[in-house]
Amino acid sequence: MHYYTYKNDILHCEDVPLPEIARNVGTPFYLYSTATLTRHFKAFDGAFEGIPHITCFAVKSCSNLAILRLFANMGGGADIVSGGELFRALEAGIDPKRIVYSGVGKTEEELRYGLQAGILQFNVESEQELFKLQDVAASLKSVAPVSFRVNPDVDPKTHAYISTGLAQNKFGIAIADAERIYRNAAAMPNIHVQGVSCHIGSQLTKISPFVESLHKLKLFVGCLQESGIEISYLDLGGGLGITYGEEEPPHPQTYGDAIKKEMEGLHCTLILEPGRVIVGNAGILVAKVLYTKAGVKNFIVVDAAMNDLARPSLYNAYHAIQPVIGNRQEKMIADVVGPICETGDFLAKDKELPAFQPNDLLALMSAGAYGFTMSSNYNSRPRVAEVLVNGNGYHVIRQRETHEHLIAGESIPEYLIES
């Protein structure tokens, strides 16, 4: 459920008509709805009411400070995967004791940063990372709180690029190796073993893979406890899917009920790392039609491109396209493409759409997750503005980049400059 609706044929975000924002901010821009973000966060977090839990929002899905702050105000923590995300989370006011740090390739500097910030736990993904963390913690005379990300070898039945919990994926430690690694870690002077983690993939539309992995984790926690290793945090990762088109993912409450049932008998705080399910349908990308081309195929050339929204090019992902002024009856089958010099630069392919004309505005729906955060400057295109609506008002929460931003940090060596 989201707050993007037509009023008198004009697409609104909450109470704000989109053409008004486009006039003042220019296009393209990402747009987010506070009411939708709040509703989704509460629906997800509320689904775990009754058991000790922390909802650590996956910063990678949408990392704007204002949005992180909104979740922090509702008691949210953060799941981070880089020093940059840690910086953002702290700047947004997220309590370090509600931050978990995942990722297969944390550098020594990043481990140090996390330790100095006093985060809740490192989700360690390899034995070598454990050794590095022990060294860094020793050098700081501190103790690192550790959970290992174990790979439960469960098929999440999602796109191969966002499937992470299979034995052949690069993530985590095989359960078969994990018990030995836990025992070694428990004996290390600067490591405090406290949790077990997993994250099996993204955009899951069935509950069974989550329950299957939690079941495996539960058995594993039992084995650890038998060998005297106490586990106080169980981190189930993120991954709950959303509706982009035809998908029918479970409601967060159904997901929460199934997880709570499987957690019975486990005396651990549950950590969850949702991203997409909270922000996906709360954000859209608004673009303007530049030109149309008719021929063997029809093309609608817009001012947004694969650098602004990578998901269609990267995963062949579907984003519904809605006209901002919704009264055009005539339809056409067309590709929606951007100005980038790549045939792979498309936002939609062979879709039935309103017969858009130059200067029409269109909305790429469900673009709140992995939209702006995956954007780049490819083709030297400044990254677009981000706007947050709240009721009948809105704020630019990230300015559109300028040409100066594009070259900030670059320089021409003296020897190349002719006198």
Ligand SMILES: Cc1ncc(COP(=O)(O)O)c(C=O)c1O
């Ligand atoms: C470790 C980890 N946690 C959480 C997430 C968030 O996943 P989603 O946005 O599907 O909820 C991801 C995404 O890939 C991840 O890698």
